[in-house]
Amino acid sequence: MQITRKQEIISVAAQLIKEKGYNAVSMRDIAIAMDMKAASLYNHIKGKQEILATLIVNVAEEFTNGMKFILSEDASALKKIEKIIEIHIDITVNYSENIAALNNDWMHLEGDALKKVVQMRDDYENNFRSIIKKGITEGDIQPKHPEVILFSILSTLRTLYLWSEKRGKMDVNILKKDMVSVLIKGIV
Amino acid sequence: MQITRKQEIISVAAQLIKEKGYNAVSMRDIAIAMDMKAASLYNHIKGKQEILATLIVNVAEEFTNGMKFILSEDASALKKIEKIIEIHIDITVNYSENIAALNNDWMHLEGDALKKVVQMRDDYENNFRSIIKKGITEGDIQPKHPEVILFSILSTLRTLYLWSEKRGKMDVNILKKDMVSVLIKGIV
DNA sequence: GTCTATACCTAGATAGAC
DNA sequence: GTCTATCTAGGTATAGAC
Numbered sequence: 001m002q003i004t005r006k007q008e009i010i011s012v013a014a015q016l017i018k019e020k021g022y023n024a025v026s027m028r029d030i031a032i033a034m035d036m037k038a039a040s041l042y043n044h045i046k047g048k049q050e051i052l053a054t055l056i057v058n059v060a061e062e063f064t065n066g067m068k069f070i071l072s073e074d075a076s077a078l079k080k081i082e083k084i085i086e087i088h089i090d091i092t093v094n095y096s097e098n099i100a101a102l103n104n105d106w107m108h109l110e111g112d113a114l115k116k117v118v119q120m121r122d123d124y125e126n127n128f129r130s131i132i133k134k135g136i137t138e139g140d141i142q143p144k145h146p147e148v149i150l151f152s153i154l155s156t157l158r159t160l161y162l163w164s165e166k167r168g169k170m171d172v173n174i175l176k177k178d179m180v181s182v183l184i185k186g187i188v
Numbered sequence: 189m190q191i192t193r194k195q196e197i198i199s200v201a202a203q204l205i206k207e208k209g210y211n212a213v214s215m216r217d218i219a220i221a222m223d224m225k226a227a228s229l230y231n232h233i234k235g236k237q238e239i240l241a242t243l244i245v246n247v248a249e250e251f252t253n254g255m256k257f258i259l260s261e262d263a264s265a266l267k268k269i270e271k272i273i274e275i276h277i278d279i280t281v282n283y284s285e286n287i288a289a290l291n292n293d294w295m296h297l298e299g300d301a302l303k304k305v306v307q308m309r310d311d312y313e314n315n316f317r318s319i320i321k322k323g324i325t326e327g328d329i330q331p332k333h334p335e336v337i338l339f340s341i342l343s344t345l346r347t348l349y350l351w352s353e354k355r356g357k358m359d360v361n362i363l364k365k366d367m368v369s370v371l372i373k374g375i376v
Numbered sequence: 377g378t379c380t381a382t383a384c385c386t387a388g389a390t391a392g393a394c
Numbered sequence: 395g396t397c398t399a400t401c402t403a404g405g406t407a408t409a410g411a412c
Contacts (some may be wrong), residue, residue, distance in 0.1 A: 005395090020295060023211035027388060039390080040396045048388065078376070104292060107208060141375050145358070148366040149375050155347040156340045163339065170333070178336040186374025187329050187337050188266070193377085214405060228378045230407070379412075386405070394397075 006044040009034060013051045014097035018161075022052055022105040053113040056106055059098035060120045062091050067127050077135030078184070081153070084128065085180050088157035093172060096164035103158055128154065153183050194232040197222060201239045202285035206349075210240055210293040241301040244294055247286035248308045250279050255315050265323030266372070269341070272316065273368050276345035281360060284352035291346055316342065341371050 003011075012033045016025045027048055031038040045051060066087040070080050092099060106117055132149050135141035141149070156179075167175070191199075200221045204213045215236055219226040233239060254275040258268050280287060294305055320337050323329035329337070344367075355363070 021209060021211060021292075023209060024296065026386075028386085036395095037397060038388085039398080042389070043395055081375075104209075108212065142369070142373075144366045144370055144375070145362070147354070147358075148363070148370055151351065152344045152367065152370050153375075155350075156343045159343040159347065162343075166335070170335075174333070175336070178332045179340065181330070182332055182336055182340050182374075184374050184376055185330075186370075186372050187269075187332070187341075188372055215407085216405080224377095225379060226406085227380080227408080231377055236406070377412105379410100381409085381411100383408075384406090387403080388401105389403105390401075391399085392397100393399100394395105 004044075009041060009044055010051050010054055011097075014055055014101065017052070017055070017105065018097045018100035022101065022108045049110055049113075052101060052105060053109060055098045055101040056109060056117055057113060059091065059095045059102055060117050062095065063087075063124055064120050066091065067124055070131075071127060076140060077131050077138060078140045080131050081135065082180050082184065084131075085153070085157065085183060086176050088160060089172065089176050089179065092157075092160040092164070093167065096161040099158070099161040103161070125150070125154070156183060192232075197229060197232055198239050198242055199285075202243055202289065205240070205243070205293065206285045206288035210289065210296050237298055237301075240289060240293060241297060243286045243289040244297060244305055245301060247279065247283045247290055248305050250283065251275075251312055252308050254279065255312055258319075259315060264328060265319050265326060266328045268319050269323065270368050270372065272319075273341070273345065273371060274364050276348060277360065277364050277367065280345075280348040280352070281355065284349040287346070287349040291349070313338070313342070344371060 009030065013025065013030045016029055016033060027038045027041055030051075031041055034041070067084075070083050070087070073080070073083075075083070102117075106114075106121075109117060129146060129150050132141060132146045136143050136146065197218065201213065201218045204217055204221060215226045215229055218239075219229055222229070255272075258271050258275070261268070261271075263271070290305070294302075294309075297305060317334060317338050320329060320334045324331050324334065
């Protein structure tokens with residue numbers, strides 16, 4: 001698997017989009033970072049939208065596949081939540097720029113890509129919510145409002161990408177262990 | 189305190205910026221939402237930057253004042269963290285659009301406003317970090333990596349604004365109670 | 377205080393030479 | 395595959411009439 005010029009462009013663009021947001025990055029900015037002219041980009045990609053759609057759909061599918069795997073396993077609700085946390089950390093390590101785009105620029109997607117991503121996101125949240133509710137009825141999880149639990153865990157996991165710089169300083173497995181502990185058992 | 193036309197413009201712009209982001213909202217968009225022409229906006233504001241700076245600096249100062257109050261109080265680290273959670277919820281209820289701008293568009297600030305906001309943010313995080321560390325040395329808080337604790341709580345609190353629509357369905361005090369419980373004691 | 381008109385710039389994208 | 399040149403649309407902002 002060698003890197004194509006197209007992948008290179010998308011990768012360079014991803015960095016810029018993570019830092020400034022989709023609308024603040026121009027095709028000329030991307031071209032400068034690639035050391036070429038903006039017009040030349042169009043020999044490799046159809047347009048700016050294709051970059052955004054590729055970044056977001058790719059990582060959204062990672063999460064969807066991860067959730068599919070978790071649902072297929074026979075485990076307690078609590079174990080499944082732990083697994084969700086670990087999957088988020090793993091995906092964040094490999095796709096931090098894509099996650100930034102997914103979090104911050106999904107609303108700038110157009111057409112079918114927008115519909116698809118919104119649908120995947122809804123499905124993901126619904127599956128997560130069901131696992132939490134199951135954990136509550138089974139007595140493994142505190143009977144707090146499920147939305148509060150869902151939201152507090154998910155908001156932490158979704159913004160993990162902001163840590164991608166600091167990540168080098170901390171081993172991924174230690175991060176997983178501490179993060180699982182803090183999110184599940186709290187801090188006291 | 190009657191609402192000036194300037195405040196009205198900033199308020200209308202804040203809604204749009206929350207939904208689409210600063211760079212995706214044009215002066216023409218704001219003018220249409222105000223039912224006037226773009227040129228007329230300039231009789232009330234200096235430019236688009238002023239809108240962003242007002243939104244972000246105002247809410248950043250709320251957090252700074254909240255933290256100042258907490259630091260002045262004589263309470264345990266754990267009580268102070270509870271208070272921080274409550275303050276975030278209170279500010280989110282009143283400034284959800286401003287928080288969206290602070291979270292997503294702070295990097296589009298220019299000049300002194302940018303410097304000021306970044307400084308306030310750093311100070312806030314440092315104060316929060318110190319409280320967590322104090323709680324750990326005093327034995328009130330689990331000896332997990334302080335950055336993990338800081339990050340997991342703060343990321344949840346910072347994205348609370350995404351709940352502003354659902355908020356109506358849930359009483360603020362119940363939300364506070366559950367959120368404090370989930371973030372402090374965990375979910376098990 | 378709002379309007380029309382417009383200046384000036386930068387955006388995404390295409391055409392066609394090399 | 396990359397370039398120069400260019401098109402068209404839309405951006406922020408100003409000038410000046412009313």
